[in-house]
Amino acid sequence: TAEGLKYACCPLPPYLEDSGSLVDEDDSAGRPLRDVCFHLLKLYSDRHYDLDQLLDPRSVTPDPLDHRLSWHLWEVLRALNYTHLFRQSRGVLGAGYAAQLESEGLWEWAVFVQLHEPD
Numbered sequence: 001t002a003e004g005l006k007y008a009c010c011p012l013p014p015y016l017e018d019s020g021s022l023v024d025e026d027d028s029a030g031r032p033l034r035d036v037c038f039h040l041l042k043l044y045s046d047r048h049y050d051l052d053q054l055l056d057p058r059s060v061t062p063d064p065l066d067h068r069l070s071w072h073l074w075e076v077l078r079a080l081n082y083t084h085l086f087r088q089s090r091g092v093l094g095a096g097y098a099a100q101l102e103s104e105g106l107w108e109w110a111v112f113v114q115l116h117e118p119d
Contacts, residue, residue, distance in 0.1 A: 011038040015062045036060050036073070043082070051077065051085040055093060067096040071113065090117065 013035050031053060039054035054077075055070040057063065071093050074085065085093075094117045098110040 011035040013059050013061075033058060036069075043077075047082075048084060051082065052089050055085070055089070065096060065100070067093055067100060071097040075116065087119065091119075 011034050013033065016033075034053070036054065036059040039049070039059060043049040043051075043054060051074075053059070055074055057066050057070050060066075060069050074090070074093055094113055098113045101107070101110040101113060
């Protein structure tokens with residue numbers, strides 16, 4: 001608006017939507033915490049949008065160590081030729097998801113996840 005006021009709330013992740021919280025920045029990196037759908041729309045409008053923000057588990061779930069959806073989303077994006085995720089971030093994503101699977105006794109699936117890492 002002309003007065004510089006916000007006319008809509010920022011798109012928060014689903015677990016924060018009904019909390020009445022006005023979280024505007026993430027504690028660790030100083031980046032805004034947004035919903036994964038918002039990040040997907042940003043990626044659609046800018047092919048070189050930061051994938052680290054999009055694949056951050058906190059854009060989907062309150063558990064920052066829950067890499068399930070992030071890993072699957074990364075695999076879909078990679079199949080669509082979005083390859084500009086840092087090597088370290090790819091490693092954290094794959095290792096985190098494999099560790100989750102292994103802790104649940106699903107070590108065969110943990111191996112499956114690790115086989116998707118080319119390095």
